[in-house]
Amino acid sequence: MPEPTGRQMPVLAADYFHSYAVVGLLAVVGVVFVAVAFGAGRLLRPVVPTPEKLLTYECGVDPVGEGWAHTQVRYYVYAFLYVIFAVDSIFLFPWATVFAAPGYGAATLVEMFIFLGFLAVGLLYAWKKGVLEWT
Template sequence: MDSYLGSYATLGLLLVAAVLVFVGAFSANRLLSPSSPAEPAGKREAYECGVDPVGGDWAQAQIRYYVYAYLYVLFAVESVFLFPWAVIFDRPGFGMTTVVEMAIFVAVLALGILYAWRKRILRWT
């Protein structure tokens, strides 16, 4: 029974320590940060490489850039999974299991590539 309550005491002490660190950090920020009630003109204005901001703050991005980013992430994840598979492929006991798992994985990726190809996403023009 003592170890049961002891684990709750440990959790409670951890929570108290976390709250103290949180309050201490915000208090230190409040005490140590400089405060200037009169900010210079333009201090909160957006700064972009020395060029004055022109126009509104809303910009439209084309969806094809997101598709390219998604395809890049898809192939990056594929390479992350293919490398460990290639490392353990020839170890005893992993042969057929790893072949089947990787066949399923590559088949799902192939379906994604086929879909992108059919929708003409992978064209450069």
């Protein structure tokens, strides 16, 4: 393979920075699009505040009592467990594609068993603490 000459280096650097310029331009266009959409919504919507519109809406029922309500912690724990296993499923697809590539089989298999082991330990811990029992 021939060594790059001084004449080829600026071309490679220009292509490299051109790729980032395209990404940057796309990000700017996205931000401007969202800003214009929010601005248009603010300018075009009708603003007629009435006392009924300013009341707290609670599923079609008039609000009763104080605004403070206790939420049980188990809902958050279930949400946290869901996030953990959703992340697990997100990691399984790329792992499966790399596992199929030649030369990566044994290493990726060991890595995935380590990862699944950590998840199993976390699930076992949650089960031992009684988090998974709905009472």
